[in-house]
Amino acid sequence: MDVDKIIxxxxxxxxxxxxxRHIHQNPELSEMENETAEYxxxxxxxxxxxxxxxxxxxxxxATVRGDxxxxxxxxxxxxxxLPIDEETNVDFASINKGIMHACGHDSHVSILLITARIMNxxxxxxxxxxxxxxxxAEETIGGAARMIKDGxxxxxxxxxxxGLHVDPAYDTGIVGxxxxxxxxxxxxxxLNIRGKSAHGAHPNEGIDTIAVAANxxxxxxxxxxxxxxxxxxxxCTFGMIKGGTIRNQIADNTRLEGIxxxxxxxxxxxxxxxxxTICENIGKAMGAQIEFNVTESYSPLINNDEVTRVxxxxxxxxxxxxxxxxxxxxxxxxxxxxxxxxxxPACYFHLGCHNPQNGARVDLHHPQFTIDExxxxxxxxxxxxxxxxxxxxxx
Ligand SMILES: [Zn+2]
Ligand SMILES: [Zn+2]
Numbered sequence: 001m002d003v004d005k006i007i008x009x010x011x012x013x014x015x016x017x018x019x020x021r022h023i024h025q026n027p028e029l030s031e032m033e034n035e036t037a038e039y040x041x042x043x044x045x046x047x048x049x050x051x052x053x054x055x056x057x058x059x060x061x062a063t064v065r066g067d068x069x070x071x072x073x074x075x076x077x078x079x080x081x082l083p084i085d086e087e088t089n090v091d092f093a094s095i096n097k098g099i100m101h102a103c104g105h106d107s108h109v110s111i112l113l114i115t116a117r118i119m120n121x122x123x124x125x126x127x128x129x130x131x132x133x134x135x136x137a138e139e140t141i142g143g144a145a146r147m148i149k150d151g152x153x154x155x156x157x158x159x160x161x162x163g164l165h166v167d168p169a170y171d172t173g174i175v176g177x178x179x180x181x182x183x184x185x186x187x188x189x190x191l192n193i194r195g196k197s198a199h200g201a202h203p204n205e206g207i208d209t210i211a212v213a214a215n216x217x218x219x220x221x222x223x224x225x226x227x228x229x230x231x232x233x234x235x236c237t238f239g240m241i242k243g244g245t246i247r248n249q250i251a252d253n254t255r256l257e258g259i260x261x262x263x264x265x266x267x268x269x270x271x272x273x274x275x276x277t278i279c280e281n282i283g284k285a286m287g288a289q290i291e292f293n294v295t296e297s298y299s300p301l302i303n304n305d306e307v308t309r310v311x312x313x314x315x316x317x318x319x320x321x322x323x324x325x326x327x328x329x330x331x332x333x334x335x336x337x338x339x340x341x342x343x344x345p346a347c348y349f350h351l352g353c354h355n356p357q358n359g360a361r362v363d364l365h366h367p368q369f370t371i372d373e374x375x376x377x378x379x380x381x382x383x384x385x386x387x388x389x390x391x392x393x394x395x
Contacts, residue, residue, distance in 0.1 A: 070128025170352025
């Protein structure tokens with residue numbers, strides 16, 4: 001099989017750009033990816049690829065069945081856009097005011113569609129099955145977990161999962177690979193401190209929740225500096241504090257909202273419990289009542305060594321040793337691909353998308369974010385090679 005010949009024969013390098021521009025121009029917010037899903041299904045129909053829609057409401061799962069038995073490999077692309085007003089000058093800029101594909105998910109869908117098309121053209125030669133997860137709501141509620149709940153990992157049962165994200169930190173042609181811990185687990189803390197009001201000149205008659213909050217804010221940081229290994233990582237940030245109404249009155253109520261980020265499940269649970277203990281005990285020592293609530297958000301994304309080795313080898317084959325950056329550090333932001341990676345051996349990697357001729361780098365989620373469209377075909381080729389390596393693994 002010669003993927004380059006297929007790309008040339010079917011002019012897929014042009015088609016991927018057309019698809020991406022259509023999706024870019026018609027972005028939809030998380031959980032509302034209806035037209036995007038329709039467009040994906042229309043393409044799959046055109047190419048005679050079977051699919052199920054309505055997975056996690058707006059998600060689509062396509063399947064290409066190879067002629068011979070073998071492994072099942074799934075590829076994932078997220079579909080949602082962001083509530084951002086686009087400020088690029090491209091002639092295919094968003095026509096949906098206040099909504100923009102500023103995280104590159106338009107290119108992820110395009111890469112996934114064209115990869116599906118190539119795999120379908122190759123299906124006579126394939127051992128095993130390939131599934132394509134068009135996933136909603138990465139930016140908000142974790143569409144990945146919902147797709148798993150809706151059964152995307154079953155029938156046929158998935159053995160390996162791969163995903164990628166365009167990355168403006170790298171030029172086109174560079175692939176970022178990381179073994180092990182890659183993105184953080186996220187927890188949201190809601191802390192409510194109840195005390196007793198009194199005149200500011202008579203603090204002994206009240207219970208000062210602002211003083212309690214001050215102690216908590218300081219002491220909580222010792223969990224990060226004294227309980228988490230300096231070689232591991234964790235973050236606790238209180239980004240919101242509200243308490244009191246007037247300068248000369250003891251505040252009887254103070255509310256804090258914050259986040260905890262950790263890189264593995266054990267650290268996640270121990271940090272969360274230490275912070276809870278500190279809040280409750282400082283409250284107790286100072287006579288205040290504490291309501292401490294944690295809401296779990298995304299899980300930590302940890303790449304599997306075996307699958308990552310496959311991705312590294314194929315990336316080196318396609319872009320050479322120098323094109324592959326083995327990333328030294330994880331990132332304490334989050335990515336809901338983590339749910340697939342918790343479920344089955346998986347690898348998530350970064351695809352450089354910055355064109356140095358386009359001037360300064362603009363980060364993801366910025367209203368001026370653009371990609372170098374040439375990066376997409378490399379993403380397709382990487383995923384095609386990864387799928388074929390994993391389908392044949394152990395055979
Ligand atoms: Zn994003
Ligand atoms: Zn993203």
